[in-house]
Amino acid sequence: MKTLSVDLGDRSYPIHIGTDLLANKQLVTPHVSGSQVMIVSNDIVAPLYLEQARALFTDFKCHHVILPDGEKHKTLNDLNLIYDALLSRHFDRGCTLVALGGGVVGDMTGFAAASYQRGVNFIQIPTTLLSQVDSSVGGKTGVNHPLGKNMIGAFHQPSCVLADINTLNTLEDNQLSAGLAEVIKYGLIRLPEFISWLEQNMDKLLARDPQALSYAIEVSCQCKAEVVTADEKEGGVRALLNLGHTFGHAIESGAGYGNWLHGEAVAIGMLMAAELSMREGWLSSKDVQRVKDLIIAAKLPVELPDMMTYDVFMDLMRVDKKVRDGKINFVLYNALGDAKVTHDFKAEHLRQTIEQYQKKN
């Protein structure tokens, strides 16, 4: 097991990464406050891991609530299922929520914890690669609105993250690939050597080699932890973690939540960011091809869904959280492994970039 730390003063917390962690009570017990524990999971993950998770909390009054699976259920309305469960069981302000599942479960549980009785404790037990390397760390929580992704939410840090690599054995192939998109992201943002490692080890990752997965998760969490420590509320460097996300959120929203996985949309978004950077003269065409090859190697898409025309993109991106005073801020590249936030690019290059990745047939 490897333990990393997110250093945020009295709100610091550990990230435990390893195998068989769901059998180790001692890792979570110190991070439970109060006597009441509510495990939040979904109808895909609960049959696989709820029993093991409940066994972690036998020293407490433990209940659970099961959400319907999927991004299309990441709504204010579905959030009410968590509040209903807490209130009908008389959960008080000293209770602990536990997120057992992927990014949707983590984001919703985190926002429920941020807002129940104006804020209670919570623990993340991510069971997908994407949530282990990204969404479970850093305290971004929230739900979607029909007009934009993650538009309703809060910054609320967990008290502990438990990433048990065993849970990746039951993950579907497309979910594994979606997680790899966020792993690739860390390389593209600020770890040039990790890009090379990924190019050499993508086959092992897809074959779920435990050592390769462990290393990729550790590097990713370390990078995320450093960035969050430096800039918890995204005033500066944290914004780089949104590489591919302005395009990606528009695709998720435009295609209808749940039709494209978050990681799939981010993958092509990172490629489009490379294309736009090339058109601005910051990357070579060889750099763009390298990004494209890595995304293809991870079995991620490099063509947009049909409905994502220029006009649809512009309309959806105008409500992105990276917009200030009407200007869209993109994360683009100085070089591969060196990202930057900017709104200083030619509108014509943006149009060409979008057209470049529309389906050709």
Place this chain on the structure above:
Amino acid sequence: MKTLSVDLGDRSYPIHIGTDLLANKQLVTPHVSGSQVMIVSNDIVAPLYLEQARALFTDFKCHHVILPDGEKHKTLNDLNLIYDALLSRHFDRGCTLVALGGGVVGDMTGFAAASYQRGVNFIQIPTTLLSQVDSSVGGKTGVNHPLGKNMIGAFHQPSCVLADINTLNTLEDNQLSAGLAEVIKYGLIRLPEFISWLEQNMDKLLARDPQALSYAIEVSCQCKAEVVTADEKEGGVRALLNLGHTFGHAIESGAGYGNWLHGEAVAIGMLMAAELSMREGWLSSKDVQRVKDLIIAAKLPVELPDMMTYDVFMDLMRVDKKVRDGKINFVLYNALGDAKVTHDFKAEHLRQTIEQYQKKN
């Protein structure tokens, strides 16, 4: 005009109290961030004051959204009206929300500001006595759940509070009395001399004498500001501000939101807290009579609604935010003007207290 300050480091903010403040742009302009302003009001207040409020923000892109009036609309569902307005107008993370109305509008606007894009700026323009002396100051925001009042929310401080006493001229008599309940509360918690002042000046307050109202609002806001400065997130002394609220929230919920005004429920709650304190030997029967007389003088109720039996109280109070590990914490009295939080009282005395204030006919 009088200006008080809530001192919370870089989140400190002014409370301006006086007449004709809605005509004074300079008070709010420094507290607007970004270029977009969304005024949130309701269908009672908007016809009276929206035009004046909009004139404060002519230097900005100003829009508004009108909520249905009343505590029964303080729901997650109605909150969506604010998110819808913000997203359909492409409001970004740099925008400012303005609450123009009473406690419901303030709490909902504040929670929308806390959660829109994980947190944006907001300004409070309270137009009722209750919101001017209590809810607009201190950063408690939220909505109700069918199983409990203010169960979903956040701590999120405004950047400015503008309490224009002119707006009290259009307030209905029962709303004025409801506000006086919270004014009385400050005296009962920690200002014994203010209790005497209130006993001598209640007629002037009910007659809306501007000088008497100004003084009462200033004393109340000063007390609230001091308590919030000392304990922003209610770890200690701030809990005293909940005098009467554990009983009161149960009454509001039991009677159906909107059937009893918050201040009315708090008034009888403060009287019941006095009764329970007397039964524990901490107050004299003369003290209880003094509280009762003051509440009657403010034209507030001293008899419970029919449905509030002992069992109903107990069931509703078990989900109160003051409950920890199954113990109900009440704010009770060491003496009038000296409140304390305790769960150390006889269950039998609580039962007798509830029965004492049930209707006798």
